[in-house]
Amino acid sequence: MIPRQPDDALDVKHLPTFAFGTRSPMWWGTLGMIVVEGMVFALTIMAYFYLRSRSPVWPQDSLPPDLLWGTVNVILMLASGVPNWWTKRAAEQLDLLRVRIGMAICGLFGVASLLVRIAEFNTLNVRWDASAYGSVVWMLMGLHTTHLLTDTYDSIVLGVLMWAGPLEGKRFVDVAENAGYWYFVVVSWLAVYAVVFWGARV
């Protein structure tokens, strides 16, 4: 062991006890999840085009999905970016009241998207067992719906905690990361929407 003198020390008592963005381990953990899930989306999309390239007709034996509800969800999700951005900023400013309001609005957007999602599934015009086309469309939709469901649930749990639970500064970091993750859910929807709804048309 190296002999240590008290005056030889680097004092860290003054350091903050939480931090936002790339300074926070939570940001890196979230990024890791986004990379993994983004890879799953990317590979499924590649599988879609691989199958399409091997098929003489596309979609195989069915009509393309109806555009209405998918497009509604695009608008809804793009709109949800606003309350998420607002909530993220409120969290970074440690403004509890605005965070509480923001989380409630974000939660409502999540629920609304899920309701629209039900209508989307009803107008896909193909079953998962009809053809490989149907399978990959359902896989993409299922993957994204899983994200939508889990992140909406996460947001609600975190929202309830911000309203009712024991609070500390780190929770504001959680809110900021949660909002950041939602952006990923939105962006991945834009990709999935383009593939599922337009890959069968263009």
Next chain:
Amino acid sequence: MKTKAVIDDLAELETTWADPPGWMGVISAVNHKTISCRFMVATFAFFVAGGLLALLIRLQLALPSATFLSAEKYNQIFTMHGTTMMFLFAVPVMQAIAIYLVPLMIGARSVAFPRMNAFAFWIFLFGGVMLYVAFFFDRGPDTGWFAYVPLSSFKYSPGKGVDFWAQMITFTEVSAMMEAIVLITTILKMRAPGMSLARMPLFVWGVLVTSVMVLFALPAVVLASTALITDRLVDTRFYAPEHGGDVLLWQHLFWFFGHPEVYLIFIPPLGFISSIVATFARRPIVGYRAMVIALIATGFLAFGLWVHHMFATDLPPLGKIFFTAASLMIALPTAVQIFCWIATLWSGRLWLRTPLLFILGFFAILLLGGLTGLMLASVPLDLQLHDTYFVVAHLHYVLLGGAVFPLFGAFYYWFPKFTGRMLSETLGRWQFGLFFIAFNVAFFPMHILGLQGMPRRVYTYPADAGWTGLNLLSSIGALGIAVSVLLFIINVMRSWRGGALAGADPWSAGTLEWSVASPPPSANFNVVPVVHALDPLWEPPASPSHVTGLSTRYREILITSIVDADLDHRLWLPASTPWPFIAAIATTILFIGSIFSPWAVVWAMLPVAAACTLWFWPERGMTEQRAATEVAP
């Protein structure tokens, strides 16, 4: 001299970081060393199980027309052998060791996300145990470790074996991806102040590169196996050509994961080697920066190789040429590292102990495996040798040479740190000698058998094929490997309790893990060090030498910046808890339930969600204490 205040502080630090005792401690442990030891024991148990299966294979093949195993049982056994060694041993054992060593090497008191780390261990364990339970009930998978469709589709494999295999993939790969996130975050954010990236031990670099690769490679096999199981259970048509699906889709997805996987197995051992070579050559590694660049280059190139597993399919020739070139190119960074090690050994003062012997063994074996790899990377030769025992010989030279030899070396090297005791040197030398000889006796003849045309995966062969002598020789070698592994187990058992006491630094090594007691205290470092050099223990002390101001009453850690490891903030890690264990049980019910009913995905989601929510929900008392001492950014 330690004053009473210091002793009190140390006692408090130990209490703060220790997991609870008794059976609650068994299910609620989150200390990275405890989780890692369990992980290492579990992966080693799977290694032994996979080895016993290999012995059964070799017994069956020792003589022509043997009836020791039926063809059906043989199929299950070689599938279980490959699956076990790849998914339940080779990749996870590297992560298990990293979970122990990385925090100690970078001056951290824990890994990031200790609870997620515990969860990852539990689902790995449950996934592996599920596969073996299925196997013991004669429901093992029997379609090879890469489970090609259409053989693994429901039409040709109607039993449940392939379903268990596919779900085991989900368990273990989810675990591996979580461990990768834990390790990346630990390495980037939790290094002791002063340990800039340029002062990071090469093993930690290797783990970082591997973990990033895990994030990009493993989603492919999870997607592939999920599509397989939905094809089998709910009639999706991904791999069904009669419904517009495509069987090569499986091969692309599988090998997009499968080739990088070889490097997930191979890169951490490169880190073992760099640690061991430096210590036993008694000098810092030659060409540190070249080594780091070589590691990163290997990580990138590993993603450009997958099609070389598919040269026997009808892909465009231009594509094959590209993948041949990439396969040859990856020899370059490997060569850079080998030359750096040779230069280090050449210019150092060699201390020939068991860990170094295993590394020297690695050089010989991996070189042979690499050379046959170059042969297989050329398309015309590959077409001749595809699916023969030549490939079996090649992959065992690469995997045992590249991973198992360094792994044994690493175990002899770090066992004193894990347990406080030295492994027996005499037994170690015997084990190494026997392992090296027996390995070559077992696997070298397979090259010749392959050239003579013996195909892989046949459960027997006729006497007039002319393969009897070499097969018998190979089986004798396999027995020798078994005896060698038995010697290792005896050595570990004896040394665990009765071995010579190691002390903090038995090898006079240079990296931080050797600056703490063996085994390390719960908090790893009594005082968090400040780092001034690549091999801090080999350099004269510099100022400041350590950190003060971290709490001993709470699990407080230091977060530093990514490149330079400058001070950033302090963070409390969560307490020990059984929730990861409970959440893992709930997840297991979901995964296994879904094999029998797709609706399990729906109803079993509820306990998973409940467990995760309760896991996350903060404890009021602790939160109030934190809030009272908070410093806002």
